[in-house]
Amino acid sequence: GEDVEQSLFLSVREGDSSVINCTYTDSSSTYLYWYKQEPGAGLQLLTYIFSNMDMKQDQRLTVLLNKKDKHLSLRIADTQTGDSAIYFCARSGYSTLTFGKGTMLLVSP
């Protein structure tokens, strides 16, 4: 299987919560990241979590890490149409990051 896996697509209604999931295989990663990519743009770092943490909250964003299951999630509260984008999960490695294929989040009014 892939090193970092994400579901490819998520559709929610404006105002709902969105949860984007990610699983990874290499448990040696020190940091795990979430990036956002808006159409036609590069990747923007949203948040990251250190591997010895279970949870990190930053305004509308909540990151949960289950290290035992190698599962990472990003919850976006009160999702807005401006949150429509591709979200990438990434884990740190020896010399670079390994990215998932990205989850396209579509927020409908």
Place this chain on the structure above:
Amino acid sequence: DVKVTQSSRYLVKRTGEKVFLECVQDMDHENMFWYRQDPGLGLRLIYFSYDVKMKEKGDIPEGYSVSREKKERFSLILESASTNQTSMYLCASTPVWDSNQPQHFGDGTRLSIL
């Protein structure tokens, strides 16, 4: 704020041409990276560099080379462009030889090879 600048947002070239994609960062970062992004395949690492004149192959280096003559500039070279190199190319940088630092990305170059 870190600024990673890619010289072109859109580029159209012909098969067989030698193509240069330029990336400049303004924060004195040691590490720089080139990725390509394709639908359904996510980001794939082509090359990276951790110092001037140093380079390491990523996952898909075939058909590409790189140049790092100055710390702030990292160039990706398509020696003889082919249609299967049509893609979005993303440059990134990090401040130290430490993969735990988050990567800062440019806005990307959408390259079309005709």
